[in-house]
Amino acid sequence: MSTVTTVDGTSIFYKDWGPRDGRPIVFHHGWPLSADDWDNQMLFFLAQGYRVIAHDRRGHGRSSQSATGHDMDTYAADVTALTTALDLRDAFHIGHSTGGGEVARYVARAAPGRVAKAVLVGAVPPVMVRSESNPGGLPIETFDAFREALAANRAQFYIDVPSGPFYGFNRPGAKVSQGLIDNWWRQGMAGAANAHYECIKAFSETDFTEDLRQIDVPVLVAHGTDDQVVPYEDSAPLTVELLKNGTLKSYEGLPHGMLSTHPEVLNPDILAFLRS
Numbered sequence: 001m002s003t004v005t006t007v008d009g010t011s012i013f014y015k016d017w018g019p020r021d022g023r024p025i026v027f028h029h030g031w032p033l034s035a036d037d038w039d040n041q042m043l044f045f046l047a048q049g050y051r052v053i054a055h056d057r058r059g060h061g062r063s064s065q066s067a068t069g070h071d072m073d074t075y076a077a078d079v080t081a082l083t084t085a086l087d088l089r090d091a092f093h094i095g096h097s098t099g100g101g102e103v104a105r106y107v108a109r110a111a112p113g114r115v116a117k118a119v120l121v122g123a124v125p126p127v128m129v130r131s132e133s134n135p136g137g138l139p140i141e142t143f144d145a146f147r148e149a150l151a152a153n154r155a156q157f158y159i160d161v162p163s164g165p166f167y168g169f170n171r172p173g174a175k176v177s178q179g180l181i182d183n184w185w186r187q188g189m190a191g192a193a194n195a196h197y198e199c200i201k202a203f204s205e206t207d208f209t210e211d212l213r214q215i216d217v218p219v220l221v222a223h224g225t226d227d228q229v230v231p232y233e234d235s236a237p238l239t240v241e242l243l244k245n246g247t248l249k250s251y252e253g254l255p256h257g258m259l260s261t262h263p264e265v266l267n268p269d270i271l272a273f274l275r276s
Contacts, residue, residue, distance in 0.1 A: 022051035028099030034061025059195020070198035165228035168255030224254030
């Protein structure tokens with residue numbers, strides 16, 4: 001397996017497919033998944049001639065089950081370690097959900113020349129949790145319930161999430177894919193319970209407002225209007241307002257996991273943005 005070792009000794013697993021001289025695309029997965037969640041996109045963009053790279057966040061998938069570092073600052077530092085080791089320049093970074101927060105923090109801090117464009121899909125910025133400054137956010141009790149369910153029976157929780165709100169399979173008339181549900185469970189259970197538990201705080205309470213304001217490169221913000229995990233109104237439109245060069249693309253009625261349920265819609269749109 002290909003791995004990079006971070007300054008604290010954590011081993012970060014990554015996939016790196018395609019020509020070494022190809023334009024690099026780095027994919028950042030959501031909670032509590034792994035690089036495998038990007039299989040469809042990696043094959044699609046590989047066929048377009050890109051060099052495609054995806055890593056397992058620390059404590060997720062095949063990366064080290066570290067005791068510490070389950071916060072956005074460390075996640076972004078781990079990405080820096082990976083992109084430095086691979087010497088990626090003028091790269092595209094695409095993040096889904098929690099991975100979108102990771103992209104925002106990394107891109108805001110990346111050295112000049114490292115990043116060309118970014119894509120945030122169903123992403124958690126600017127901030128998810130409700131507060132005086134974010135009255136439209138989700139109450140902290142929502143995330144407390146996530147932690148409670150994870151601690152009580154993680155295996156069952158990781159069936160319930162993809163069977164319901166993640167892919168919108170709880171909506172009337174939804175076309176349910178048992179394969180997607182099973183693959184979500186498989187990816188989740190490969191990671192560490194402590195990392196997933198602590199990551200709930202990282203994705204729900206981290207405020208990315210200043211990160212978004214600092215980003216200079218073009219950013220595509222793609223979000224489904226029926227996202228039951230990261231509600232549309234308190235995320236994508238607010239994110240675009242904070243970006244210097246942001247483009248909002250809304251997908252009517254599509255769910256949080258639309259990259260997997262509707263790749264034939266999302267992939268060409270992302271490709272068009274990268275080529276524009």
